[in-house]
Each structure stands twice: as C-alpha cells, then as structure tokens.
Amino acid sequence: MVNETQHACSASSSSRSDGGSSSGSESSRDNSRCSTPILDADRHERLREKMRRRQDAGDKWFSLEFFPPRTANAAVNLISRFDRMGAGGPLFIDVTWHPAGDPGSDKETSSMIIANTAVNYCGLETILHMTCCNQTKDDITGHLRKAKRLGLKNIMALRGDPAGAEWEEEVDGFNYAVDLVKHIRNEFDDYFDICVAGYPKGHPEADSYEADLRHLKEKVFAGADFIITQLFFRPETFLKFMKDCQAIGITCPIIPGIFPIQGYHSLRQLVKLSKLEVPQEIKDVIEPIKDNDAAIRNYGVELAVSMCRELLDSGMVHGLHFYTLNREVATTEVLKRLGLWKEDPRRPLPWAVSAHPKRRVEDVRPIFWASRPKSYIYRTQEWDDFPNGRWGNSSSPAFGELKDYYLFYLKSKSPREELLKMWGEELTGEESVFEVFTCYITGEPNRNGYKVTCMPWNDDPLATETNLLKDQLEKVNRRGILTINSQPNINGKPSTDPIVGWGPSGGYVFQKAYLEFFTSSEIVTALLKVLKKYELRVNYHIVNVKGQNITNAPDLQPNAVTWGIFPGREIIQPTVVDPVSFLYWKDEAFALWIEQWAKLYEEESPSRMIIQYIHDNYYLVNLVDNDFPLENCLWQVVEDTFELLN
C-alpha cells in the first residue's frame, strides 16, 4: 500500500546498521551535526553544484564580472557596489586578473584582495581569474595557495596576454590555459571549481574555429567545470557555438558572456582588445548617436535585453554572465527587465553571511557589530571554528585587535568634507553632538541644511527595522542618550515579514528589545537607580573607555536576542548579547569617536576636544528587555531615568 514512498529517508534501516548494531561501540556521531540547518544547501554547496541545482530546478540565474580598481578610493566604491549588486542575487561574481596591478599582492587594489573582500566581507560566491603566461609554476602555485587560504574556491583559468608583441613558448612556465587547469588539478585536486573561457567566434589567435573548439575541449577534459564565453553581438553566434561544443562532446555548462553596450568609447576599446568585429547593424545605430551617452546606453540595454531573451527562450541557456565594466546602471536595468534581478527581502539570517568555507557553520554573532559586519569578520578572521547553534559561555573569544580603522573595506564611503558637513564643521558643545545623532535618526537636515546619512558606528542610513523605533529614538537622542544600535521586541512574526523576517518561509521570528547607547556618567548614575526596579526583567552592561564595567548578567552568560522557529528545523538564534564580546566591541565603539570623528578636526581645536571629552567620560550602555511578549519596557526605563534627573 504505502509504496508511494514520498521522500524516502536515506538513513534506512539497513544503511545505519553499522552504527546501530554494536551496542558497545564508541560514539561516532557525525561531525556535521553542528551545521546551520536552514542554510545547508546554500552554504555547503560548491559553485558547480549550485549551478546544477538551479538548472535542474529550471531556475535562471546571472553572474557579474568586475575588474580590480586602480585606487584605494575606487576600491571602497567597488565594495559598496558589490553590496548593492549582491542584493540582486547573482549566483557568483568574478574578479579579473590584472597582471599590471600586482594581482596576487596584498595591495587593496589587487585582484586577490578584491576577490577576498567579495568572499569574506560581502558574502559573495566569487571566481578569481588567473592568467598563467609570463609566470613561473611556483608563482602560480603561490597565488593559488593564497587564494585557498583566503577562502576563495573558484578559479577562472586563463592564458593571458603575452608580455611582448610576439607570442613565445615558455619552457619553465605555462603556455596555454589548459596547462593551468592541469596544474590546479594536480596540485589542489578537487578543491577549486575551475572555469575556462570559450570563444563563440573562435579565439582570435587560433588556427581556426574548429581548432579553437578542440582546445576548449582539452581544457574541459583537463578538469574545467564550466565555461564562460567571450562577449558576442548576436544570439545565434552563441547558440551555434554551444551546439558545436556539444557536438564534439563538451557537456559542462556554457555560460554566455553578455556585454551591454554602455558607451561609444568603452565599446571601441573592448572591441579592440578582444579583436571582435561589431556587426554592421549595430554600427549603423551607434555611429549617429555616438556623442549621446544616454541614448547609447538605452540602446545597449534594449539590445542586451532582446539578446538575453532570445538566449533564455532557446531553452539552452540557464545563466547569463554580465561584463559590468564595474558599472551598475545598465546591467541592473537589463536584469530587472529580464526579471532576473531578485532582491529577496528575506535574509537567511538577520546578518549577512560570509562565503568563506570555514565560516559555513557560523550562525551566531554578537549583536554589537550589527552595523559593522565587515569589522566583525575582520576581527574574527583568525578563528578556526565559529559558534554554531549557541554562542556559548566563551570566557575569551580571541577577537583580533582593530588597529587600522582605515582598512579600505572598513572605511567610510563618505569623504572628509562630506562628513564635516554632516557632523558639523565646528562643534559648540555636547549638545551639538546630540543634534547630529538626532538628525541621523529623523532624517531631517541639520542646521546647515545637510542630511546626516551615516555615523561613525553606521555607514548606512537607518535600517528599516530601526524605523519602527524612530519616534522614541529621536526623543532620547535629543536628551543625550546617543543610540548606536537597537531592535524592537518581536513576539512571533512570520519569517516572511518584510521588515523583521529572516530564514525560510513558514517560520516565526522573535526578538528581545535591545538598546545600545553612549551617555554621560550623570545619566548612568540615574539609570542604575532606575534599573534596580527592573532587575529581573532588564539585563544591562555599562562600561566606560577604561573598562569599568557594571552588569547584572548572570555568570557571563550570553543572552539570545534574536531567534527563529522553522518547520522541521532546530531553533536558530543568530544574535546574542555576549558580556565578554561586549568588552571587545567597547574598544572599537569608543575608538570610532576618535578615529572617525575627532580626527576630522585640528588637534587642540574645541570641536576635537568635545569629542575627546565624550570619549573619555561617557559610558557605553546596552539594555535587553527579557520579557519579549510584553510591551518593550526600555523606553520606560529611559523615561524614568530622565524623570529622576529632573
């Protein structure tokens, strides 16, 4: 009767007999038991598996190509672009290898470091390009080792362009991409997913189109997992190429490279580099409008959309790879019109996960770094294992020190002049600081007419969730409770809630109300008196820059402040207030006053001294209301404190 075995359980009676039949056997519980239940598929699959799964599900996808920037400032901007374009849901991004830019170095503009930042700090599945010509085997191996150490899992294996005008075979190095593919497989076994380039029109240096197809087949048979093509201008070019590949036995995924024309000059440059010819029908349209950037971009978008549609409609194409030229508008527009851009308001966890393989299991973080996730990742980058399921009673989490507040991925997106406009060219007292905090909360312009869109503790405008608390936050900031982090209490909202939801659908999310702020010692004195009335309900940690610490947290236990209950899953509790980590966060939170704000002003200037005074004398306070089903009492706590002071 019940032979319709719907989701047959793979641990059938027989397959588990080795574990079950020996009553005296040693424990052999699987190591995987600590993985985050809801994120397994996404976080544990390698790129080729994700590709396969999306293809099997008939789920179309896209990917984005970027090149490394030339300056540190451009790198800061590129990282913000990763964050913004990452929101649209690319399957992966890739970063080109820029031989002239010391691509394997630790420079903030190197290919290696940009890819590292994409993986670790932006949580993006990333392919690092690597070319092999003009380099020794040892160089290459060194680069690959470094990539692996940084958490990179995918390599685009390329030959690259020869140093001189003429191509000469090298004896000690590699001459073809296929050599690089073989080398990666020899030295790193199956660790990396390998991508190789395909040329729909044949490689310009190849003897013939057919010869180039044979080279491609060699690269695939040497161990490449998929192919991304050079750009092309007509869909039929790609479709023919794909059929030709299949005809000679290439069965791996082949992803068309899409180049939305964005401007006359960039098109000309690309064409020159790639030695491609622009079809006459395109030239005919472009030439007359070559000085009208907007018109060309519009045309480019139209053209790309129509070509992509044709490719997708063919049924042979499951993913599209975009040559973005590090620009957002055109590619985003194409993706949105194709319906591929999917800003999923639901997050797998309340914070953005990192894509480093060793952080796969990570599913708990202290709430303190909520607005500075990149700093958190930086300070925990040396950890060998990450908290999972429970933060635990960690008496000494080894947080790395944050010495360099100017690490490019931690740097403010705004230049000094802008920050001065937002935070005040000249401060007249602590009240000027209260005003800055208040304007950040309300979104109203400050007295000089500038909106305060970021703060030293938060490089972005207020989160939607924080908006829920806006009125109360405004009131308390005006009076010197300088809030830097907060969340409302949530008693079982659907996990699909557009504002506070996270995790898979069908679940319920919960939060304890949280409030974190700097405030003066006078207010702290009053607050502590008030908190006595809330002793059983509110947990607090109060600390100054010297580390004087006052808390009622029992036994240094962390307090879970965000958790979710999902169908058929264990409980996930992604954020905690951890008393021990708070002291590490404290160092960073206080330092930001000086590093990001005080240093905008001349030494010994009154403005600088005001910030220095706050840094030296204020306390950092966090409060948790444990009674999440009741109305948040933290506002009442603050209200009572102000009342006591009056």
Add this chain to the structure above:
Amino acid sequence: MVNETQHACSASSSSRSDGGSSSGSESSRDNSRCSTPILDADRHERLREKMRRRQDAGDKWFSLEFFPPRTANAAVNLISRFDRMGAGGPLFIDVTWHPAGDPGSDKETSSMIIANTAVNYCGLETILHMTCCNQTKDDITGHLRKAKRLGLKNIMALRGDPAGAEWEEEVDGFNYAVDLVKHIRNEFDDYFDICVAGYPKGHPEADSYEADLRHLKEKVFAGADFIITQLFFRPETFLKFMKDCQAIGITCPIIPGIFPIQGYHSLRQLVKLSKLEVPQEIKDVIEPIKDNDAAIRNYGVELAVSMCRELLDSGMVHGLHFYTLNREVATTEVLKRLGLWKEDPRRPLPWAVSAHPKRRVEDVRPIFWASRPKSYIYRTQEWDDFPNGRWGNSSSPAFGELKDYYLFYLKSKSPREELLKMWGEELTGEESVFEVFTCYITGEPNRNGYKVTCMPWNDDPLATETNLLKDQLEKVNRRGILTINSQPNINGKPSTDPIVGWGPSGGYVFQKAYLEFFTSSEIVTALLKVLKKYELRVNYHIVNVKGQNITNAPDLQPNAVTWGIFPGREIIQPTVVDPVSFLYWKDEAFALWIEQWAKLYEEESPSRMIIQYIHDNYYLVNLVDNDFPLENCLWQVVEDTFELLN
C-alpha cells in the same frame, strides 16, 4: 560615581588582554562554550561545592542512605524508590558497601551497580561506600577505577568489619579507613569527593573518645572532604562531638546521621551492630508498645523531628543524613514535617538529567524516549560526547542495541499477573488492544474491573501534561490510533507553569504539538492522503517494523519541539523529533509489543498472535504541527483521516 560596581564582570579589560591583544593569534575559544547555560551550577559543581554553596546560602538540606537489595525484584523496587524519594530533593544519596553481596560486581544487586543506577538512570548525586579491610590494594584500586568509569564521583571511605571475630592487622592491605583515604588521594588525586565516618560517642573499638577524635582528624587531614556521623539518640551528643571536633582543628562539614526509629526489631538489630546503647527514656517509651508497629513508627518520627529541629536550631547543622533502612514512609514524614522535603514542580529540563559527569553538557534528546528515559540513557551510555545546544544533523548516532528488555532498571514494576489483568488475560482481536490503550488514557477500569496503570511504552500513569489532551486521545485510541507519546502545543507559557514549565523562573516555554501512535496500514493509507493537505504545516515520519519509511522531513533535519527562552540566557531546546533516531526508537517501540506484551501469553495462543499481527503489520507514526501559535491541527488531521475512511 558608579563605583558601586554591582556585579563586577570578572572578564575585566585587563584579564582578557591576552586574548584581545594579539590580532593574529590562533583561535582559543574556551571549550566551556557548549555547556548548558541554565544548569551550570547544579551540573558542574562537585558535591563538596554544592554543600558549601547551600551552607553559604543558609539553605538546609538532607541526604538519604540506602543499602543494596538482596534480590533483582527488590532492586527494581529500590530504583523506583530512588525516583520517588529523589523528587523530595536530597543533596545526595549513598549506597552502602555490602561485602557479602559481591559489592564491586556487575550483579544487579551489587553496591556498585545500585550506585551506578542511582547516578546514571535516576540522576542522583551519589556516594558509594567502600570498605577496605580483607581486600588487597589492587582489589580496591579496581573498584575505584570501575566506580570512576561508571560516573561515580564520591566515595565514603570506611574500614569495614574484620572477617573473623578478632581484628588482625593485614600486611598487604589496609587496616584503617585513613589508609583508604590516602590511597584514593594517591591514586586518583582530587577526582573523588571523599566522605569519612564520625562516631559521636567514639568508635566502639577505639581506646577512648579522644583517641577516636584523633583518628577522625587523621582521616580528614589525609584528604577527606566531609564527615557523616554514626547514628545517635540525643542532639546534645552530636553537638558536643561537633564542638570537640572543631576544638582539635577539624573544619570540614560534619553531617549528623539521623535514624528515625521505624520498628522494635530494626532498632534492636541496629543497636547490636553499632554497639550503641539506647537511652533509658527511649526504652521506657518503646518497650510497652513494642508490638504496635504504627505506634513505634509514630514515636520514631516525633523523636526524629524534635531532634532534627534542635540540631538545625543550634545553627551548627546545615544538612541532615537519614538512615532510611530502604524505607520511605518514616523518613519522608520527618522531612515533610521539617519542611526539608521540597518537591519542586519545576524541572531544570523537561526530562530528568543524568548525574554522570560526561553527560553534564547534555541538553537535547529525541522526544521518542520521553517515557523511557532509562532506556535512552542505556542506549547512549557509550557516547563520548552529548548533543548540546543543538541535536544536529546526525546521520548516524551510535545508539546501542537494546537486546535485554529485562535489564532490571528497565523492567516493568508490575509482575506478570498484574499485567495480564490490565492488558487482558485473553485478547479477542485488535479491538481488545484498542480498549487497553483507551483505558490507559481514561483511567477507567477495563471490562474486568482493573485499571490500566502502565503500558509497554510507559511504566507510569499518564503524565499531567498528557491529561491536557485526554479527551482527544480517548477518542482516537478507541478507533485504532494507538497513542504512545504526545504533547500539546504551547505558545509562550511562563517557565514556572506547574504543568508545562521547566527551567529557571522568568522565562517562557514553547512546544510544537506532537503525536506518536501505532496504527494499521489502512489508516496510514488514508492518513497519507490527508497529510498532503497539511504538507507545509505538518511533518511526519511513518515506519513499519521492516523499516519502510515515509517522511516529509527536509534533509533528515531534526525538528525542535520543545524550547525555552530565559532572561539573560541563550535558547534551550531540550527535545527534538530526529528522523534518524526515530528509526532506532522504532526498533525498540516495535520490540516492546513482543517483549512486554505478546510474551505474556502462550506461544501460538490467539492472544499472542493478535499482538504479533499488530507488531508485523502496524505502522509507527509521528506527527508534528509546526504552527505552534495556532490551534493544534493534529486532531483535525486524524479526524479527516477517519472521515476519509468512512
């Protein structure tokens, strides 16, 4: 201002500098991060620390002494007594060493095994007595090693009685308890807490009271942690002894041994063994009523209560040790009248924790063994580590096989004749079985007038919590949904709730509705059709004895079905429905039909064949309603199934 540092955080800025200052250091996260937050103190302290903490808190306590039983049946009863008397909250129990009963053996009546059962299966802090005379050093070391291996942490070091009438010093062994104390400290360092005996009137064989006090001091200085005294009849005897001990420098806790007189003969025998003299004022009362057991026991209780009150009132006594003679009534009565018997309806976790040190961190179990916790402990006794925080995606938990259903601590408390009366001398069909299940749920007598107070899957009457579901359970059992485990959904009740509460106060507990039952394949066929409508809401696992398994659980993930949110703590989720463990439980659940029920009947008898038929053909089903905030839909699922069948 804020120098009133209330609960100064021990991880001050300076103490954590080693972890925080080295940004490149390897991860050194503390191992303790996985311990169960709410149970730390109770589960991690050793006995002497618990004693100290209770004393510091001014919290009076009691302990209970038992001797090993002579027969296996008596052992079964003693274990039930441990469970019942454990409910009153003893700080520890102790088990005497019975040299004639092969005390270190694996016999179910040995001192070693009884103590093992108390620790591991009843979760009681336990002291094992051990005598040293007439044994070689190697014997003793062997016993101690075994005790350690079994999870025993406390030893009462005694000399014991010489084999012959006359005392002779042994060359190769131990002559005094102090030798045993030294030996334990030499061989096992600080692993064991050691208790020694004190004689308020002096040891009968000692040269003098003073000489005996000096011996006691030697034992303490050799490494004993505390003293339990021989029984005495007058409080002033103990108080004088205690002062005398203190006068010669004995500072460890001294616990008076209390002997509530329970009968004329037991008193006489004990007096003879201990060579104590019964004071004339007691003899005067007892002699006239020596044939009236009840009168003697009442007098004994009165006497004990008044003596204990005097001891406690002296301010010198913090705990009382009771010589129970393996009986419950008198000791329980004394404790209740003293106000020391504290049945705490709140449980630290929904299931009874084991006291084995290696299970300290355990805080998650599959729900299946909820009514058979001893079997669960047995089947996981070989595990080296226990799930904590999260059950995890364990693909092969190494459950030991349960071959011997007659292990004395797993044996039914009821004899065969009683079981036959409850479950039917003669079954006439599957309906007779439905009736038995129904009578168990309702508490009504069966057709022969006997109440069904236990079932093969549950040795106790229905849990209070299950009573919440009584009406529905009755209805479905009548129709052949033979329930063996269930819980209602709970959406945030206070952790102090007398029925469903657990954990510290101030928290909120939650449950997903759960229902587990045996049923026919016809019903399963209909059920599966109905379940399609509930696909997103209800998780199910359906399996027959052959292991045919039908489930909609994603990726073999466990489903948390009980969890609690507490002030200042991480989330605790003590029970899960684990798809993999279910297949191990299935073996046990099906076997119980045969082992406990079918085997009551003659082979080939119709009754036996009916049970065998059910065993061979029924399915074991579990259902979880994931939507815990809504009304439990599982009854509707069953209702729909019956409707479909009609």
